[in-house]
Amino acid sequence: MTSQVFQILLALADAPRHGYAIITDVEARTGGEIRLTASTLYDALARLLDQRLITELEAPPAAATDHDARRRYYALADAGRDAVRDEAARLERMLAMARAKNLAPRRR
């Protein structure tokens, strides 16, 4: 799983979001380290939809504040949630290995 896809799935973990909201969420959370463009985002979203890791909502969620009738919202599917968990666990294992070799800071 690429870090972009991981971040997109993370962005959908709390609530369904539309495309632009995903871009701004990822950018804010990573401190600008990952800046998605519309094409990279939707390329990833298309793949995630095909893999059924996310779903597209029929109607905007009730809690959506910046309501624009044209926007479509995406939510994390159960399979997607599992995939994020697996990836996080994998990253955790990697980090542990790096720590064992003193290549990553110890957990505080």
Place this chain on the structure above:
Amino acid sequence: MAFYRALLYLLPARERARHGEQMAIAFASLERRAGVFARVWLWLREVAGLLRFAARTRLGGWRAPGFGSGSEFRWAWRGVRARGWRGVMSVVLLALAIGGNAVVFSAADSFVLERTLYPEAERLVQVGRTGAFAWGASHALESIPAWRSFTDLFSAVYAYRWQASWYVTSGQGPRFVPAVAVEPGLLDLLGARPVAGRLFVRGDEHADPATLCVIAEDLAIEQFGSAQNALDQTITLSLGDVHARVVGVVSTGFRFDTGDVRVWTPFDPTVPLPYGGATLVFQMAAGQSRDAVENAVRAREDSVPQGASASYKRLKPLAPLDVRPLSPTEERIEQLFTLLVAASGCLLFIACANVLHLEWTHSLSRMRSHAIALALGATRGSLVRGALIEGLIMTSAAGAAGASLGALGLHLLRTELPNKLIVALTNPLDFDIRTLAFMVAVVGIAWLITSLPLAIVCSRRSVLSSLQLEGRSASGSRAGRWIRSGLTVGEMAATTGLLVGALLAGRSYTTLLGTPKGFDTYGVGVVSVTQRPGAAEKPKDLGPRILSSLRARPDVRYAAAAQGVPPSSGGGINGNLRVVGRDEPLGLVTVNSYGVDSQFFSAMRLPIVDGHAFSDSDQPEAVVIDEELAKKYWPGSSPVGDRITFGNPRFFRGTGVYEVVGVAKHMRTNYDPAVGTSEDTFALYYRLADDAALTFVLRFTDPSRLDDALAMVRTLATGDRVTGELITDRYAAMFSNEMIAASIMSVFSGLAFVVAIAGLYAVMAFLVASRTREIGIRVALGADRARIQRLVMGGSLALVATGAAIGGVAAFVGARWASSLLIGVSTTEPWTYAAVIGSVTIAALLATWQPARAAAAVDPTILLRD
């Protein structure tokens, strides 16, 4: 966004349908918040991402046969890298040409080729005539039924009426927007589509006229967050605190007549108006032509009620009725863009010619590498494919860089062009994808012409003969020499032509700017205040308060209140000029009146040539007239002391009888032609007494003090709209066409000059390099070095002189054709041509100097030993 939507066609139809609209929305949001440079970077990343997306979804796991091994890609990439600085230069040259052309063609599309995006735009016309001030399409309301009865000529007639700029107040605070009252049906006729709510329907106009409105999407987003949110909201319009409910929102791309209208209210032409008439839009009946309709309306004119123009007719015969397209193109603008398109074409030609040169200088080593590839077992097909991929890489790089440059250029054009030109566009200034595609295709073809024959020729020769090649490459042949000479001559001709054009356009612009205005423009600023709706303070209290504060400033020498500031009209009227006591009227004149206070003439430093400027002892009827009016009707005598009337009982105030107290030097206004002065329109100054003028003319000690004074006025008129500009900028705006012509021609000719001279250098360096052996033999046979140097320089000079001469002649012909754009300069003046041809030749000789020295330095002993 049109460009972005076009790029989405790279994606397969399924992905486009699934995600295209969402991508466009997200990209628009990203673009909105990015600055200029961030936007260029965003575009580059977006295009790269789109290409990846397209490749993944279109190609998937499929690989083109023969490309599978990737060896062609590797060969091609190696070929690209082997070009070194030549490759970079080729890409930069092509990108400049593509970007420049994209900007010019996109602008030409909006300004000339496709003025409107209305459906069946060729059937939409206006009927009007040239009046005292300009062409007008305003008609008396009582004429509308008569126009509608001509069903054989028109299938639809709709009326609209301009409102003053309206104050829109809603959640996000007040803002001025131009508004138009339209008859229900007109917006539908012009192809407006609501993005939320609806357009006007019959019956809306009978409601209280300003209780309903349709607004543009960008205003809806600005004031309410989104189009949907704006529906049923109430906005406060105008100074009269009219409340209007939003019934519909139309997309921002929809432009009405002039592009900056953002609010539409329903218009009822059956309700009499306090003054003036309405503008009519006609849809010609199917099958009618403009000429036929024009003849028919001229013949039937008498059966149409004329309202107020009937009284004007008694003074002066009316001009015949004309039928014009809804958004006509000025002939001058059309000519301007024809010139610019020619200029950008020249630049493209020069860039392509240089790329050809650069490719040819490289051809020898390319042939060797092709030969090695063949020796290593590459097939002829793979060689050609490799050349194609190389071309694709270079062309794509140039295309992407050119698109970014073009987008940047258009952005600059949108922000730097005078606002009045941009808002007048009914087809918004967008990146034209067709232009980009065309330019990339031209560049691609130029590429194919250079590189493909080389690959084919190589693949037909034996490996050994290719490797043995030296000194006699394909480009060293007689045909190659001819083509190279032809290209060099062409480049020099195009450069000379562009430089002459730029010089003439620049001189025309500076001549126009420098035309005497009649007063000292340096340091004069104009500050205007428009009060917010419901402001408590009366203009007659606010005006003097601001004026006295301005006068107290040490950086303001004089401050005057004025109604009307040049070069625009102060307010005009036509009338028969009479002197009280004389029987015969002096003549029919158009008066352009400015209301001014006693400091106005000092603030403007507008000299009084006869009589005196206003003083407090003057009667309210005192006027100061323009020198040209005095010269025309009081030749050899003084008008001072005469009492005059304009036939009309009164127009600005008083009894209608005015006493001339002074004669002011002629002040240039919009009514004066570009060269000379108007013969029937004259400035006239009347005294502002208790008139509440909120426009101030200021003479600063230094023009840079304007911003400071503006800031002060803003604190005095909190919440009101305060604008300010230097009077030199107001005059400069009169010559915006000339400004565009001069600046774009300068940029293009400057680029062309640099590119062509660099190209000449590359050609001469290549020629010397390919003739090294020949030169060595000449030296060995006793030719001295000066002679060798002369030989090289002479060859270059012949090409340059021929090109410059051809370019000079072409420029002369072009300048004659465009003489209406080149006001105030002579197109036949020889020194302009001599200066350009001279500088091109000198620059060319300098560019040849180094290769000539290199040729003279050839050492025959080393050469022959090699």
